[in-house]
Amino acid sequence: MAELQLIPVQTRILTHRDDIADAIVAYAGDIIGPEDIVCVAESVVAITQGHFTRPEDLKPTWQARLISRFIPPEGSMASIYGMQAAMELDGKWKVLGAFIIGAIAKVFRKSGVFYQLARQASLTDDVTGTMPPFDKHIVYGPKDPDKVAEHIVQRTGSYGAVVADVNDLKRAAVLGKSRGMDPKRIARILIDNPFGNDDQMTPIVIIKNFASVSKKA
Incomplete structure (x- = not known):
């Protein structure tokens, strides 16, 4: 069988x-x-x-610096470069809007909304998130x-x-x-x-x- x-x-x-x-x-x-x-x-x-980039090729915006402060440290988006990488594809204002909506949703005990709205934030792997030699790169979805x-x-x-x-x-x-x-x-x-x-x-x-x-x- x-x-x-x-x-x-x-x-x-x-x-x-x-x-x-x-x-x-x-x-x-x-x-x-x-x-x-x-x-x-x-x-x-x-x-x-x-579909990847290097952190040194990114210029973090204030939006990336702000939002990354509120992400748990084990997440790729806790890095300002990881967050900026996601914004390069999704757009900084879209990601910021998703963050605000996600924060409001958490008040009503609904989690995961930020990552549902900002898809690249959920798919992007920060450095060390993949196998060498690409552990020095940020890899998109x-x-x-x-x-x-x-x-x-x-x-x-x-x-x-x-x-x-x-x-x-x-x-x-x-x-x-x-x-x-x-x-x-x-x-x-x-x-x-x-x-x-x-x-x-x-x-x-x-x-x-x-x-x-x-x-x-």
Whole structure:
């Protein structure tokens, strides 16, 4: 009887010179079957897209300096450079407005509103948030993650593919998915974070036997 298996796939360091689908085929093509889901870490997708910047290339605004003071220190947005990076894409006034609305929402005990409205604030990884040598860079969220997932399916022949944002704090989210994928279900499967973006260099995870297990369920 087939069971779900999560298989982390080790790669070399992937850079902006790589195509993520080519890398998946090169390192995992021989283990991906038509009943499997290919999962790839969002930060690595963004890196292969060249979607990152260096802190020294940013000029923090007063808005970034103000808002970052109110972010818990473990968050990427606690850094004025991380906050400024998000503002470069979302706009400083949009991010400031999202912060004000989020603060009001907290009065009514509704959390997470700031990150819902300022999407780049939730997707951007500050320095040390990704694997070397990109731990000296600020990495944005991936561009067109649904399109990336569809491209991976076409290249690998897998049942499905997702671009996922998962950490060791039991937080998992699917940012991009191929057609037919249930993002909440996939996020639950990945909740224990099988990825390894540091020394492990396992930014790809294969969920084996997903289709057959789903049919039996």
